[in-house]
Every structure is written in C-alpha cells, then in structure tokens.
Amino acid sequence: MHSRLTGVSYVLPAFAVLTLVLFSPVFYGLWFSLFRIQYGAPTDFIGLGNFARLFEDPALGGTLRRTLVFTSFSVAITIVIALALSVWIHKLPPKRGFVVQMIVIIPWIISTVVATLLFRWVFVNDIGLAISLARAAGFGEIHLLNDPNSAMALLISVSVWKRIGYAVIIILAGLKSIPDDYEEAASLDGATAWQVFRMITLPLLKTPLLLVTIVLTLSNINTVETPLVLTGGGPGSATRILPIEVFDRAFVTYDLGSATALALVMFFGNVLLVLGYVRLAKWKA
Amino acid sequence: MTTNPSTPDRAVKPVHRRRLPGIAGILATGLFLVLALLNLIPLVWGVLTSLKAEADLFKFPPVIFGFQPTLANYERVIESGFLQNMQVTVLYCVGTVVAALTLALPAAYAFDRFEFPFRKTLLLLVVASIPLSLGAAALLIPNYIYFTRLGLTNNWFTLPLIYTAHQLPMAIWIIKGTLEGIPRELDEAAVADGASHFDVLRLVILPLSRSALGAAGVMAFVGSWNEFVASTVMVDNPALRPVQPAIYNFIGYFGREWGPLTASATMAIIPILIIFILLGRLIVSGLTKGSVKG
Numbered sequence: 097m098h099s100r101l102t103g104v105s106y107v108l109p110a111f112a113v114l115t116l117v118l119f120s121p122v123f124y125g126l127w128f129s130l131f132r133i134q135y136g137a138p139t140d141f142i143g144l145g146n147f148a149r150l151f152e153d154p155a156l157g158g159t160l161r162r163t164l165v166f167t168s169f170s171v172a173i174t175i176v177i178a179l180a181l182s183v184w185i186h187k188l189p190p191k192r193g194f195v196v197q198m199i200v201i202i203p204w205i206i207s208t209v210v211a212t213l214l215f216r217w218v219f220v221n222d223i224g225l226a227i228s229l230a231r232a233a234g235f236g237e238i239h240l241l242n243d244p245n246s247a248m249a250l251l252i253s254v255s256v257w258k259r260i261g262y263a264v265i266i267i268l269a270g271l272k273s274i275p276d277d278y279e280e281a282a283s284l285d286g287a288t289a290w291q292v293f294r295m296i297t298l299p300l301l302k303t304p305l306l307l308v309t310i311v312l313t314l315s316n317i318n319t320v321e322t323p324l325v326l327t328g329g330g331p332g333s334a335t336r337i338l339p340i341e342v343f344d345r346a347f348v349t350y351d352l353g354s355a356t357a358l359a360l361v362m363f364f365g366n367v368l369l370v371l372g373y374v375r376l377a378k379w380k381a
Numbered sequence: 382m383t384t385n386p387s388t389p390d391r392a393v394k395p396v397h398r399r400r401l402p403g404i405a406g407i408l409a410t411g412l413f414l415v416l417a418l419l420n421l422i423p424l425v426w427g428v429l430t431s432l433k434a435e436a437d438l439f440k441f442p443p444v445i446f447g448f449q450p451t452l453a454n455y456e457r458v459i460e461s462g463f464l465q466n467m468q469v470t471v472l473y474c475v476g477t478v479v480a481a482l483t484l485a486l487p488a489a490y491a492f493d494r495f496e497f498p499f500r501k502t503l504l505l506l507v508v509a510s511i512p513l514s515l516g517a518a519a520l521l522i523p524n525y526i527y528f529t530r531l532g533l534t535n536n537w538f539t540l541p542l543i544y545t546a547h548q549l550p551m552a553i554w555i556i557k558g559t560l561e562g563i564p565r566e567l568d569e570a571a572v573a574d575g576a577s578h579f580d581v582l583r584l585v586i587l588p589l590s591r592s593a594l595g596a597a598g599v600m601a602f603v604g605s606w607n608e609f610v611a612s613t614v615m616v617d618n619p620a621l622r623p624v625q626p627a628i629y630n631f632i633g634y635f636g637r638e639w640g641p642l643t644a645s646a647t648m649a650i651i652p653i654l655i656i657f658i659l660l661g662r663l664i665v666s667g668l669t670k671g672s673v674k675g
Binding site: 100101102103104106107109110111113114116117118119120121122124125128136181184188196197198199200201202203205206207208209210211213214215217218220223225228257262265266269310311314315317318319320321324325338339342343346347352355356359360362363365366367369370371373374377 | 409412413416417419420421422423424426427430438439443480484485487488490491492494495496497498500503505506507508509510511512513514515517518519520521522523524525526527528529530542543545546547549550553578603606607608609610614625628629632639642643646649650653657661664665668669
C-alpha cells in the first residue's frame with residue numbers, strides 16, 4: 097500500500113505539468129470551438145458553426161492537397177535517402193561511421209528557423225549562391241522562389257535536408273540490432289548483396305522504418321517554420337500548407353474561431369498517427 | 382524503443398571491418414565529400430556572409446574568401462538586443478533542463494519500479510505525448526487560447542513551463558529505458574538496510590542513471606533552444622523573447638540585409654554547435670533511446 101502511494105506521488109508532479117500544458121488545452125479548445133469568437137473571447141454558442149465555416153472555404157481543398165504533396169514527398173524522399181545512407185554508414189569502420197553520422201545529423205540539431213533561413217539565403221533570387229552558380233554554369237536567370245513548382249520543390253528540399261539526420265540515427269539503430277549471422281548465412285548461401293538487403297535487412301527494419309515514417313509525417317504536417325521562413329506560403333498560395341493556414345487564421349486575420357476548429361481537426365489527425373506510433377513503441381517497451 | 386541493445390559500436394560486427402578497396406573506396410570518399418558539402422555549405426556560406434561588408438554581399442560572381450572580414454553585422458545585431466535574447470534563452474533552457482529532469486526522474490522510477498492505479502494508462506499517455514508534443518501547429522492554438530484565458534502568457538515562467546511539458550515525456554521515456562537495466566536487487570538490498578524509497582532514488586538510482594539524465598538533458602536543452610512556435614505566440618514582451626522568434630523578427634526588420642540576418646543565425650547556432658561538439662554522443666543516444674522528434 098505504501099509503495100502504491102509513493103508511485104502515485106512520484107508521477108503526480110510530472111502529470112500536473114503535462115495536464116496544464118498539453119492535455120487540458122485540448123478540452124478547453126473543444127469547448128471554445130463551439131462558440132462565436134469575438135476579440136478572442138467566446139460569445140454565443142454556435143455548435144459546429146466554426147467547423148462548417150471552415151469546410152465551406154473553397155481554398156481549403158487546395159491547402160489540403162498541397163499539404164499532402166509536401167508531406168508525402170518529404171517523407172518518402174527522406175526515408176529513401178536515409179535508408180541508403182544508413183546501410184552505407186553501417187558498413188563503414190566504426191570510427192569513420194561515427195564521423196559521417198555526426199555530419200549527417202548537423203542540419204537536424206540546428207533550429208528549423210535558422211536552417212530554413214540559411215537555405216533561403218543560398219537560393220534567394222538574384223544574389224543567392226545557388227542562383228549565381230546556375231548563372232555561371234550557363235542556366236541563365238532562374239528564380240526558384242518565384243515559380244510555384246520550384247518553390248514547393250525547395251520547401252520539400254529544406255524539409256528533407258533538415259530531417260535526414262534524424263531518420264539515419266533511428267534506422268542505423270535498427271540495423272545495429274540485426275544479428276550479423278543472418279546476413280552472413282545468406283551470403284554464404286550465395287545470395288547477392290541486393291538479395292540480402294531486400295529479403296533479410298529490409299523486413300527486419302520494418303519497425304524502425306514505420307516509426308520514422310510516422311514521426312516524419314507528424315513533424316512535416318505540423319511545421320510552421322519551414323514555409324513561414326522560406327516562402328511565407330507563396331508565391332501566391334503555392335506553398336501554403338495547413339500549419340501556415342492555422343497560424344494565419346489565428347494571428348494574421350485574427351479568426352480564432354476557425355483557427356481553433358482547424359487546429360482541432362489537425363490535432364485528431366495527429367492523434368491517429370500517434371496511435372500508430374504507440375503501437376510500435378509498445379512493441380518494444 | 383528503437384531496439385539497439387546498447388552494445389557499444391566498436392564491439393560489434395567485425396565482419397564489416399574490412400577496408401574498402403580501390404574504386405569502392407574512392408566512391409565512398411566521394412559520397413562522403415558530397416554529403417559533407419551538402420550539409421555544411423548552407424552553414425559555412427551563412428557564416429561567411431555574416432562577416433562581409435554590404436558591398437561584398439552583392440558582388441557577382443560571389444566572393445567566397447577574398448574579402449575584408451568585418452564584425453559590423455554582429456554589432457548591428459547586438460545593438461538590436463540579440464544578446465539579451467540569447468541570455469534569456471539560456472536561462473529558459475537551463476530552467477527547462479533542471480525542471481524536466483527533476484520531474485522525469487521520479488516519474489520514470491515510479492513507472493519502472495512501482496505498481497499503482499492507472500500505471501499502464503499513464504505510461505501510455507507519456508508515450509503518446511512524445512510525438513504529440515511536436516504537434517506544433519495543432520496544439521498551438523488550443524494552448525494559446527487556454528493560456529490566455531488563465532493569464533499565463535507573457536510571463537517569465539511561460540516559456541520554460543511550456544518547454545518543460547514538451548520535453549518531459551521524452552525525458553521520462555529515456556530515463557525509464559535506463560532504469561530497466563538497473564537490477565532491482567540493488568533497491569531491495571538498500572530497502573532491507575532501512576533506506577526509504579526516496580533514499581533509493583537519491584543514492585542508488587540517481588548515480589546509476591547519469592548517462593540517461595545526460596542524454597535527456599541535452600535533448601531538452603537543444604529542443605528548447607530551437608523551439609519557435611510557442612516562443613513566438615506565447616510572449617510578446619521583447620525582454621522575454623528567446624532567440625528563434627527574435628531571428629524571425631529580424632527577417633521583417635532587416636528585410637533583404639542578409640549580413641545581419643546571417644550574423645544572428647550564426648550567433649544562434651554557436652551554443653548548439655558547442656554542445657554538439659562536446660556532447661554529440663549524448664545527442665545520438667538520446668535520439669535513439671527517446672526515438673522521436675523529426
């Protein structure tokens with residue numbers, strides 16, 4: 097009995113903080129979203145009015161589509177490159193492998209604001225390093241940030257560049273946990289390197305790969321900083337994705353009602369992903 | 382949760398130890414160089430830009446090294462109060478690390494060692510909160526309206542409180558993972574000798590979980606230093622503003638003056654780079670053990 101009380105009292109302070117900052121706002125937000133919001137305060141009860149207004153907005157479809165494009169491309173490219181890098185790093189002698197790992201992880205430890213700012217400086221119109229190089233190489237004048245497609249491509253590149261390091265670390269940990277004998281036995285039996293990778297390594301990496309996919313999807317779907325700093329959602333609305341939409345509604349057009357509604361919709365999308373994450377995490381716990 | 386049974390790297394896989402010969406070696410070196418270039422160019426270019434006078438900035442083709450370095454950009458950034466932003470951020474981050482570890486250690490200890498009501502459910506909530514606390518955009522608005530309602534915005538404790546909540550779940554998870562490896566016989570022996578649970582925590586568990594505390598602490602520091610969204614929305618008093626929103630504001634303030642912009646970016650990176658160089662291993666182990674945050 098004594099230890100039961102001790103247990104509760106030891107987790108209580110942590111949960112007090114989590115409840116205040118993470119859990120209760122969700123419930124407050126749900127209640128808040130059912131009211132007409134004026135000057136940041138709830139006035140009349142309007143039920144799902146804020147949500148209805150949100151889904152009547154003809155621009156939302158485009159925003160959703162762009163979010164989907166941005167997220168799926170970012171995640172897929174990150175994982176493919178990270179997987180190749182991890183397999184390569186894994187085969188390096190430990191010391192060199194560690195150095196490479198450290199270099200790969202550098203963009204990840206830098207804040208998204210700073211990383212995106214520096215990236216933008218490389219690609220900025222007229223005087224960016226990349227633009228000057230392209231001009232010197234005879235490509236003429238290109239303005240990557242002015243064209244809708246290339247702006248989106250740049251947005252995806254920043255995201256990939258920023259997050260590869262994270263994916264490499266997790267996949268590498270997965271690779272290290274695969275016993276050597278498996279791959280050795282297969283190569284002794286005459287399997288080619290590709291067959292070993294395809295039939296043995298890849299299936300054994302299922303859990304870390306799924307975990308990375310979920311976390312990358314979550315972080316891309318929620319990134320305010322990358323589009324805010326790189327393009328501000330432009331040109332036009334070419335890189336306007338959901339997080340910017342929420343941010344703008346709340347703090348630029350001051351429509352807190354629909355911003356809260358949209359944030360809650362996103363939140364429940366996040367919860368679905370988190371459920372997948374928890375299943376995978378529990379598998380290990 | 383990602384696997385790695387914490388075998389030290391150098392003890393594994395003698396099979397892959399062979400040196401890469403000839404063409405493969407050259408390819409590997411080439412790949413390494415490309416990687417290093419891609420990852421470092423934006424940084425190095427940023428640092429070089431920050432040292433240039435405005436005239437050197439607009440030259441075509443761009444000057445890479447042949448310019449007279451100047452600290453003028455740094456002076457302008459410092460005049461705009463960036464040192465205060467950095468100072469406040471250091472305080473926030475240290476506060477967050479201390480608070481997160483102080484709250485996480487007992488919680489992890491209880492989750493690993495005690496039976497209590499709702500233990501499983503609460504642990505599940507902790508695990509679910511790890512990725513959820515990166516749901517910047519989704520949680521931001523509910524968080525903002527709730528904190529505004531309670532009058533908790535724009536205070537000295539606002540941001541450290543939020544950062545602590547963001548970092549806590551992962552800290553609990555990292556520390557719990559390590560506690561699982563500490564034999565229960567140690568606690569039991571101490572209790573048999575008359576120690577209280579708190580003594581066990583302080584005298585047995587704490588010294589043995591130092592590496593986990595280090596990893597969790599470093600992750601909490603870096604995560605808080607780099608946080609942008611809550612930092613932007615929750616405080617608007619310049620004296621309370623941390624580095625990330627300060628840099629974002631500079632974008633509006635300095636516009637196309639890339640000298641001061643890159644100078645502020647460089648200053649914001651320096652502490653992180655120092656931590657990285659000194660404690661890079663802890664970051665890798667924290668990431669692996671905590672296994673979250675894209």
